[in-house]
Amino acid sequence: MDIIILALLLTAVVLVVRGVSRTWVVVTWLLALVLMLGLFRYHVTSPLDLSF
């Protein structure tokens, strides 16, 4: 999953630099963000043993 996220981020960078398509930049960027948040959710396996 990390490889996919970083590949998407690199794609977004290349698209921004080459100025190919603003729509595709936003799509790849958003997809990377959603996958990142999903991966974060996957790694958060237990509630913190803290009380404030």
Added chain:
Amino acid sequence: MKSFPRLLFWAMHLWVLAYSAVMLGAFTIQFVGGEFPCPLCMLQRYGMILSTIGALWIIMQARRGELTAVRYAQGLGMGVLGAAAGALVSVRQILLHIKPGDPGYGEPVLGMHLYTWALITFYVVILFVAVVSMLAPVGIPEAPTRAGAQRTISTLIVGLFALVVAANVIAIIFLEGFAWVLPDDPTGYNLLDQLGL
């Protein structure tokens, strides 16, 4: 305030350069210090890259003379969302190690762990975007019109960031190998182990 748009243009480069330097620092700790990044550490790097793509978006459109107020706002929005996502991960990792006696993950740098520094950088980005958004009526970034040293410096900074992201892609291929996710506490390069090298 004629020079303000030009100042903003270089401020966006400072954003790109600063996060490139932070990620190069993380590489130094990884390759020289032998500390492997944990899954949450990598997620914070993604937050930094997502955020910096916002600044890159603004720079490249300003260089092409296509930057409008709407596209400027889009770039700043990407910057804040990336920083907010990264901050979410930093806060989780700080809270994981907040109890007295917990040594934290990895060696501290200048008295604080890397995830604490990461949270500070995310807050700096959010504050920076808030300030430049409020100053938008004064001007939006404007690139130098002629080719010259300034354009070359801009190209070098953009190229450095692209190289850092590409290096992260190569590093994660070695770290993750054929697994779907990184182990919670990585101790080596999965790909080399899986290939028996």
